[in-house]
Amino acid sequence: MNLKSAFGRKILYLGVLVVMLVPLFLLGQPATGKGDRAGQLAEMRERFNIAESDLGEISPASETMKLASLGMRGVASTLLWNKAHDFSVRHEWDRLKATLNNIALLQPHFDRVWEFQAWNLAYNVSSEFDDYRQRYNMVGEGTDYLTRGVKQNRHASRLVWYTGWFYGQKLGMSDERKQFRELFADDEVWHEELLGEGIAVDSPEARGPMGKPDNWLVGRLWLNRGYDLVDSGVKIRRQTPINFYETGPKWRFKHAEAIEKEGVLDERAQNAWELASEDWGVLGNRSIPVTAPFTIKLDRIDELKRQRDEKDEQFIELVGDTTQTVRDELISKLSETERELLNRPLSEMTGDEFNLRRGAEFKTKPARADVARRTDPDVRLRAIRLAGEIDDLEARINKTEGYRKQINYQYWKTLAIAEQEERTVRARRLVYEAEKANADAELDKAIELYEESFAIWADIFDDYPILIIDDTAEDLRDSIRRYAIAIDSQEFDEDFPLKTFVEMMDEDGYMDPDLYEKVRETQAAKLEERQKEKEAEEKRLAEEAAKLEAAEKAKQQEEAESEESDSGSESESSGSEQMNQDEASEEPESEAAESDEPESSVEETDETGESSDSSDAETAPEESSTADESDAADESSN
Structure with missing residues (x-):
């Protein structure tokens, strides 16, 4: 190989590189904004909504770091993750936060970065501080980190959900939840930041009974934003839909429980439970995707069963005796032992025999499709269609029941209904006051309040037996223990209202799983019965x-x-009195009229000027005689 050939190859390679730049330029040419056609890559980014402006806010610093890494972004990110771990171990918090910011700049659209590091700040790093105020500040750093991630990934529904989950789970369920909730309610700086993010913390939807933002309700607003995002067409990723949708309504429940534990035991608590019940109803009527080619609605289980039963009756009537014919054929294929067990009473079977019988019953249950194909040709097509519809309904019922059990749907629904009742709020208030009196060493008062509350709780458990598996039941068990200490006795009388409740709990306070399942199965009937009682009571009232x-x-x-009759009689009596008065007044008036006649004649004579002197002469002697008589009377008296 000589130098000339080596130089020629270099020139050839350089020429190939220059030629390759031309299609790369044409493919990657950005849009100029002046109507010119962009490159194919830019058009594809726009078509699939994966351009930087579509994913979230554009960060110039992030773009600069990506270019500065010269294609080594993955290596740089790995080094930064290791450095972040080292800084966390050495408790160098400022350097840790700076490193996390650099990681976010290098990987802004990798949502696991935001989740992991936010968790690291809020849970791991915060636990390193002794003062709960410092822990609270670090939790705030974690939620702020998540909020930045939401800004740069506006289509990441998981990040939005995770942010709402943080507000509830970390601020409302940690060991410092009492202090955290108080600090958050008064944290005006944080509230202003949330308003800037479009979270209406100044609305009634976010404010608790004291008129301040509540962490559970603020978290619910974040979750609702995620629900709106999914409803607009964004897919749920790395999370099951049922878990995604159940959290928001549950935060309503947690809010109601929290304010009751804080002593809010009045109509405000009832209102909180009513709102929780409404949210749970919205969840029950929401179409939820499942691992099947259909969606389900959790609150539609009764309707599905009704439709299934109606179509099943139509199917049985349509196929006639064909079902029994197919079943007889299946029975004939069983072993002699299995056929014998089908006819033996259950009380005479051992455990193994019972299991064998159940298997035989399953084998001899005819499939509707097989029965439909064996039925009369005139109705066969209709029977096959009905069999398919029934099978589809049963698949929906099975999925719905499975998801209802997964999130304990019936329990939360019953809890919301029970907690809305005034007696439940009163029972909680009595327990709260009893605990307070017990703490203040007012034992007589505490015992009286305990006993009054226990009687109410016994009635509540009778109507809503599923509540015996609630956290409330555990708190009530602790109250019963303190009551036993107050009365200085571990034995309860036969008439103790919660004696059955105490006996059902084991020594650790846990419920038997079999009993739990039995209670859950019977709760639906109990709830319906209670609803009828409430409706009858409301109707009676x-x-x-x-x-x-x-x-x-x-x-x-x-x-x-x-009053009208009295006023009428009074008016009549007053009228008669008025008439009598008028008659009485008319008599003196007539007399006065008669006495006025001479005066009028005198006046007339005066006016004419006749006999005026004679009249004066006649009155003068009368006056003089009167004066003489009065003088004589004075003299005689003297």
């Missing part, structure tokens, strides 16, 4: 109120009529 209102109206009408 409404009827009584209507009767009282009618009686009150009748009474008012009678009073009005009596």
Whole structure:
């Protein structure tokens, strides 16, 4: 190989590189914004919404770091992750936060970066501080880190959900939840930041009973933003839909439980439970994707069963005796032992025999499709269609029941209904006051309040037995233990209201799983019965109120009529009195008229000027005689 040939190859390679730059330039040419056609890569980014502006806010610093890494972004990110771990171990928090910022700049659209490091700050790093205020600040750093991730990944529904989950789980369920909730309620700086992110912390939806933002309700607003994002067409990634959708309504429940534990035991607590029940109802009517080619609605289970039963009756009527014919054929294929077990009473079987019988029953249950194909040709097509519809309904029922059990749907629904009742709030208030009196060493008062509350709780558990597996039941068990200490006795009388409840709990306070399952199965019937009782009670109260209102109206009408009659009689009597007075007044007037006649004649004579002197002469002697008589009377008296 000579130098000339080597130089020629270099020139050739350089020429190939120059030629390759031309298609690369044409493919990657960005849009100029002046109507010129962009390159194919830019058009594809726009078509699939993966351009930087579509993914989130554009960060110039992030783009600069990507270019500066010269294609070694993965290596640089790995080194930074290792450095972040080292800084965390050495408790160099400022350097840790700076390193996390650099990682976010290098990998802004890798949502696991935001999740992991936010968790690291809020959970791992915060636990290194002794003062709960410092731990609270570090939790704030973690949530702020997540918020930045949401800004740069506006289509990452998982990040939005995770942010809402942080507000509830970390601020509301940690060991310092009492202090954290108080600090968050008064943290105006944090509230302003949330308002800037579009979270309406100044709305009633975010404010608790004291009129301040509540962490559970603020977290729910974040979760609702995630739900709106998914409803707009964004897919749920790295999370099951049922878990994604259940969290928001559950945060309502947690809010109601939290304010009750903080002593808010009045109509505000009832209102919180009503809102929680409404949110749970919204979840029950939401179409939720499942691992099947259909969606389900959790609250539609009864409707699905009703449709299944109706179609099953139609199918049985349509196929006639074909079902029994197919079943007889299946029974004939069983072993002699299995056939014998099908006819033996259950009480005479061992455990193994019972399991064998169940297997035989499963084998001899005819498939509807097989029965439909064996039925009369005239109705065969309709039978096959009905069999398919019934199988589809059963698949939906099985999925719905499975998801309901997964999130304990019936329990939360029952809890919301039970907690709305005034007696439940009163029972909680009595326990709260009893605990306070017990802490203040007012034992007599505490015992009285305990016993009053236990009687109410016994009635509640009778109507809602599923509540015995609630966290409330564990708290109540602790209250019963303190009550036993107060009365200085570990034995309870036979008439103790919660004696059955105490016996059902084991020494650790846990419920038997089999008993739990039995209670859950019977709760639906209990709930329906209780609903009917409440409706009947409301109807009775409404009827009584209507009767009282009618009686009150009748009474008012009678009073009005009596007042009118009284006023009429009074007017008649006053009229007669007025007439008598008028008659009496007419007599003196007539006399006065008669006495006025001479005066008028005198006046007339005066006016004419006749006999005026004679009249004066006649009155003068009368006056003089009167004066003489009075003088004589004075002399005689002297």
